[in-house]
Amino acid sequence: MEDGQFAEIKITVDDILSCSYSNWYSKFKDYTFSEAAIYKPLSKEFIEYLESDGIELPKDTKKDSVLFQDVSPNSDNEYSDWENDDNEKETDESIKKFEDFHLTLREKIKEFGSVAPKLNWSAPQDSVWIMTGRNMRCYSTTDLFLLLKSSDYLNHDMYHAFDEACDFDKSNPPKFELELVLRKWVEINPSMEFRCFVRDRQLIAISQRDLNYYNFLDELKDELTEKIGIFFDDILLSKNEANSFVFDVYVPKPFNKVYLIDINPFQRSTDPLLFSWNELATMSVSEDDIKFRLVTEHNSGRFATKAHSQNHVPKDFLDASVDTQSMVDFLKKCKELELNGDSESESESESKENPK
Ligand SMILES: Nc1ncnc2c1ncn2[C@@H]1O[C@H](COP(=O)(O)OP(=O)(O)OP(=O)(O)O)[C@@H](O)[C@H]1O
Ligand SMILES: [Mg+2]
Structure with missing residues (x-):
């Protein structure tokens, strides 16, 4: 390959479909750290709600939301024009069109306590700036719908999921069912999340996922490579047919168990983190020579921006x-x-x- 040329990365529609949450979760459920509820197919009304402009939120779960806690009038914050709730305009007409599904989601969130949502491939990580905790934790359908409706990443799943597939025919796009996944919320330590790249059935590279500098990671490199390598050989490889793919894992202390977080397509729209896609497509790797990259003390400044921060402000503001x-x-x-x-x-x- 000549300098300045993009290395070709061949991915098929089937490879992308195999990374859909419901697909990999059915095989690897026992290796994830949280239970998940998957809703598919989604009704026409719910998809229309996701696609519509504007953000209508359910009124009845506002009280459970972290964002809409009521302020009760008292002598310290007294105003003469406190709004009377009864006079408030009904604003959730479009939610009433999928009322049963709304109730199902409400019940599931109640059962799980709180959830981290996603569609087939993408989580709304770009809209966390809108949440008080700056994370995807949803305590109610109000939080859930606000997060989903504010995300541009979800458009990728709805309209662009197969753009990079070599066998993608725009005039005859593949049929797939859009799905909503609610994962029971679990507090995790982002320093122990890793993204692992598999090319032609070989694990070639591992990158730290959260790009902050963690001084304790360097000395864990060998142990982590070994544990992730065993997980790949013994569990993932036999049950995941795709030739190339990218999987995310969580390896908490005492590093004796590897949990699967997600499986992603081996394609440019998947973030290569500390690698580049040209590198991943062309690097020669001998057996058992897995490249493991971490943010070091010396390059930590390069990754100082917060992940997804380019999407944390309204587009008008950026323009x-x-x-x-x-x-x-x-x-x-x-x-x-x-x-x-x-x-x-x-x-x-x-x-x-x-x-x-
Ligand atoms: N059950 C959970 N509870 C709390 N946090 C979670 C849970 N599952 C995942 N997360 C966090 O959410 C982050 C994003 O989730 P996920 O990897 O599924 O999103 P994604 O859209 O597929 O990301 P990418 O585009 O980078 O592939 C994870 O890195 C993890 O930190
Ligand atoms: Mg992913």
């Missing part, structure tokens, strides 16, 4: 930062919102063409 006219439009819009007292008015400019 405004690079173009004067957009800045003027943005300020006008802010002024309008201020005058209307309407802080929830949605931006129409979010594009469905915004894959992760």
Whole structure:
């Protein structure tokens, strides 16, 4: 390959489908650290709700949400114009169209306590900025719907999942069922998450997943490589047919068990973290020579931005930062919102063409 050329990465529609959550979870459920409820197929009404502009949220679960805790009027915060709840406009008409499903989700969240959601391939990690905990933890359907509706990453699953497949025919797109996954929330230590790259049935590379500098990881490299290697050879390889794929694992102390978090397609839209896709596609690796990369003390500055932070602000705001006219439009819009007292008015400019 000549310098400056992209190495070809061959992935098929079937490879991508095999990474759909329901597909790999049915085989490796026992190796995950949390129970998951998978809903598929999703009803037309729920998909329409996900696709629609604007964010309508269920009113009846607002009280369980971390974001909408009521403030009770008292002598310290007294206002003359406290809104009377009974006069509030009904705003959840479109949710009523899938009321039974809404109730099912409510019950499941109650049973699990709190959940981390995702669709077939992607979790809404880009919209966590909207949550008080800055994470994907949902305590109610209000949290869940807000997180899902604010995410651009989910558009990837709905409209762009097969874009990189060599056998993808745009005029005859593959049929697949969109799914919603609710994973029971578990507190995990991000320093012990690793992304592992498998090319032609060989584990070639492992990268730290959370790109902060953790000084204790370096001395664990050999032990972690061994444990992940055994998990790959004994468990993953025989049951996962794809030729190449990327799997995420969690290896908490005392490092005697490897948990599977996700299986991802071996393609450019999967984040290569501390590697580059050209490297992963072309590196020659001899048997048992797995490249293990960590953020080191010396390069930690390069990864100082918070993961997904490019998606943590509204798109209008980003546009405004690079173009004067957009800045003027943005300020006008802010002024309008201020005058209307309407802080929830949605931006129409979010594009469905915004894959992760
Ligand atoms: N059950 C859970 N409880 C709490 N946090 C979780 C749970 N499952 C996953 N997470 C966290 O959510 C993060 C993202 O989840 P996941 O890897 O499924 O998203 P993704 O969209 O597939 O990410 P990517 O695009 O990088 O492949 C994980 O790195 C992990 O830290
Ligand atoms: Mg993934």
